[in-house]
Amino acid sequence: MxxxxxxxxxxxxxxxxxxxxxxxxxxxxxxxxxxxxxxxxxxxxxxxxxxxxxxxxxxxxxxxxxxxxxxxxxxxxxxxxxxxxxxxLEGHHTLNVMLSCSSALTTSFFAENLQQAADSMGLDYHFEAVSYNRLYEKGSEADVILLAPQIGFELEKVKEAFHHRVVLVIPAKIFAQYNAYEMIAEIRNQISERSSETKEHNIEITANDAVILVVAVINRRDGKRYGYRVYDHGEIVMDGEVIKPNMTLQDLEDIITTCYVRYSNIDIVGLALPGTAAYGELDYPELGFHHINIEEYFAERFPMRFYLVNDTNAAVAGYHIDHQEDIFTAFLYIPDNMLIPGVGIMQRKDIIKGKNGFAGEVGSYFRYLYPDESKLNNLPLKTVLTDTLMAIICVFAPDKVVINCRQYPFVEDLKAELEKYIDRAFMPEIEITWHMKHYMMPGMVIQCLDYLNHEKVKRRLREMHKPDKQNKR
Known part of the structure; x- marks a missing residue:
C-alpha cells in the first residue's frame, strides 16, 4: 500500500x-x-x-x-x-467572568457595564454577578473570578479553591468609577500572563541505562490530556502533551509512533492510565475499556516492552521520589470532571495494589454507601473527601495523605470534620497538591526501571537453572 x-x-x-x-x-x-x-x-x-x-x-x-x-x-x-x-466549540467559546461581593448588588451593576463594554469591543465575554456565599457553588463555571474590593481579604482563600482559574480583586479605583474598559484590559493582561507562566521544575531521575517513554493520561474538564516524555538514561529528551475529548487506543498508538520515529532505541513504554490496572489489563468501562490487555495490544505493534500502571499509583510513586520520605503515604485524586476519587497507597517503597490491582478503587465503596444513584451523583464534594479519608485512615493509618482535588482545597475544614471521629494522635498529615502530571511521569519511570530490573533477575535465574548439556554428555 x-x-x-x-x-x-x-x-x-x-x-x-x-x-x-x-x-x-x-x-x-x-x-x-x-x-x-x-x-x-x-x-x-x-x-x-x-x-x-x-x-x-x-x-x-x-x-x-x-x-x-x-x-x-x-x-x-x-x-x-x-x-x-x-x-x-461554537456557543461554548465564551469567556465566562464571575463577579462577587457580599450581596452581589454592586457587582451586578458593574457586570452590566462590563457586558456592554465587551460587546462594543467585539469580545465574546459573559459577565455574571453572584453573592460571596454562592461563589464556591458557582465558581467552577467561570474562567475568571473578580472579587469586589470589600471582600478582597478573601482573595487567597478563593485562589486556593479555584487554583486553575484567573482570580483577582477589582482595583478600588476601577470599581469606584465603574471603569469597564480598564477592567477588561486588566482581565486580558491577567489571562496573557497566566498563559505564559513557566512550568514547575521536573523531578530529577537518577542516571540509568534505559531509554523510557512515559505516557500519562489525566482527566480534565476540557477533555483528556495525554502527557508524554522520553527519558534517555534519566535525562528528558522529549516532552509534550496531546489534548483530546476521550482516551482511545488509537490516540495512545499515535503518540507512541511519533516518539518511536524519533527514538527507535526506546527500551520500554510506561503507561499511567485511569482505571483498574493489573497484569497488563485495563478496566475502565466508562470509556469502553473492559479488561483489555493493553500491554499485549501494543507489544504486537511495536518492538519494545510495555508496562501498565494505574494513574494514582504512578502519582504516589512520583511523590515518594520527589520528597524522599520513608513513610506510609496515600495519594487521593479527584479529576475535574468526576466525583469519585481514586487512591494510590505506598507503604515505604512498595505500592499496595491488592488483588488484581483493585486497591484504591473506591467507586464500589461509594455505590455501597449510596445505592441511590441520584443521591450519589449529587453528593457534596466535602462529603466525598471525608468519606474517602475516613476509610483510608481507619484501614491503613498512613503518615500522610496527599490530595489532588482542584475543586476543594480546604484542608482545615476536612481536618475539623475528621477530628470529630478520629483522635489527633492518629490523624495523618494532609497536604494539597495541584500537580498530577508532575508526579505521574517520574513515578512511572521508577516503575519501569523496577520492572526492567525484575526482568533481568528472572533471566539470570533462568540461566542459572538451565541444564548443563556439556556435563550431561
Missing part, C-alpha cells in the same frame, strides 16, 4: 470547506479560522502532522495532537475529529 503523502493530505483538507470557518494556508500550515477559535494543521519533517485548536477568548488550546502521516483513513479521521471539535 502506498503511503499517504503530505501533498495529498493538504489537497484533501483544502476541499473540506465549511460556512463556519475560513481556510487560510501558507507553506507550512493550513488554518481553519472560525473567529471564536482557530484550528491549525501544521506540516513537519518526517511526515509528522500537528493538529491544534486555540480558543480566541482565553488563548488556551482546546485540542492538540500530532501523529505520523501514513494511512489515508487514519489521517482523515483525525482531521474530522478536530473539525468536529472546532464546530462543537
Amino acid at each position: 502506498t503511503a499517504y503523502s503530505q501533498e495529498e493530505f493538504r489537497e484533501w483538507i483544502l476541499e473540506q470547506k465549511n460556512d463556519l470557518y475560513e481556510i487560510k494556508e501558507d507553506d507550512h500550515q493550513i488554518i481553519l479560522d472560525a473567529g471564536y477559535a482557530a484550528a491549525s494543521i501544521v506540516f513537519h519533517d518526517m511526515n509528522i502532522i500537528e493538529l491544534i485548536i486555540q480558543n480566541a477568548a482565553d488563548g488556551l488550546n482546546r485540542f492538540y495532537l500530532h501523529f505520523q502521516l501514513n494511512e489515508k483513513d487514519h489521517a482523515q479521521s483525525l482531521f474530522k475529529e478536530m473539525q468536529n471539535t472546532l464546530i462543537g
Whole structure:
C-alpha cells in the first residue's frame, strides 16, 4: 500500500470547506479560522502532522495532537475529529467572568457595564454577578473570578479553591468609577500572563541505562490530556502533551509512533492510565475499556516492552521520589470532571495494589454507601473527601495523605470534620497538591526501571537453572 503523502493530505483538507470557518494556508500550515477559535494543521519533517485548536477568548488550546502521516483513513479521521471539535466549540467559546461581593448588588451593576463594554469591543465575554456565599457553588463555571474590593481579604482563600482559574480583586479605583474598559484590559493582561507562566521544575531521575517513554493520561474538564516524555538514561529528551475529548487506543498508538520515529532505541513504554490496572489489563468501562490487555495490544505493534500502571499509583510513586520520605503515604485524586476519587497507597517503597490491582478503587465503596444513584451523583464534594479519608485512615493509618482535588482545597475544614471521629494522635498529615502530571511521569519511570530490573533477575535465574548439556554428555 502506498503511503499517504503530505501533498495529498493538504489537497484533501483544502476541499473540506465549511460556512463556519475560513481556510487560510501558507507553506507550512493550513488554518481553519472560525473567529471564536482557530484550528491549525501544521506540516513537519518526517511526515509528522500537528493538529491544534486555540480558543480566541482565553488563548488556551482546546485540542492538540500530532501523529505520523501514513494511512489515508487514519489521517482523515483525525482531521474530522478536530473539525468536529472546532464546530462543537461554537456557543461554548465564551469567556465566562464571575463577579462577587457580599450581596452581589454592586457587582451586578458593574457586570452590566462590563457586558456592554465587551460587546462594543467585539469580545465574546459573559459577565455574571453572584453573592460571596454562592461563589464556591458557582465558581467552577467561570474562567475568571473578580472579587469586589470589600471582600478582597478573601482573595487567597478563593485562589486556593479555584487554583486553575484567573482570580483577582477589582482595583478600588476601577470599581469606584465603574471603569469597564480598564477592567477588561486588566482581565486580558491577567489571562496573557497566566498563559505564559513557566512550568514547575521536573523531578530529577537518577542516571540509568534505559531509554523510557512515559505516557500519562489525566482527566480534565476540557477533555483528556495525554502527557508524554522520553527519558534517555534519566535525562528528558522529549516532552509534550496531546489534548483530546476521550482516551482511545488509537490516540495512545499515535503518540507512541511519533516518539518511536524519533527514538527507535526506546527500551520500554510506561503507561499511567485511569482505571483498574493489573497484569497488563485495563478496566475502565466508562470509556469502553473492559479488561483489555493493553500491554499485549501494543507489544504486537511495536518492538519494545510495555508496562501498565494505574494513574494514582504512578502519582504516589512520583511523590515518594520527589520528597524522599520513608513513610506510609496515600495519594487521593479527584479529576475535574468526576466525583469519585481514586487512591494510590505506598507503604515505604512498595505500592499496595491488592488483588488484581483493585486497591484504591473506591467507586464500589461509594455505590455501597449510596445505592441511590441520584443521591450519589449529587453528593457534596466535602462529603466525598471525608468519606474517602475516613476509610483510608481507619484501614491503613498512613503518615500522610496527599490530595489532588482542584475543586476543594480546604484542608482545615476536612481536618475539623475528621477530628470529630478520629483522635489527633492518629490523624495523618494532609497536604494539597495541584500537580498530577508532575508526579505521574517520574513515578512511572521508577516503575519501569523496577520492572526492567525484575526482568533481568528472572533471566539470570533462568540461566542459572538451565541444564548443563556439556556435563550431561
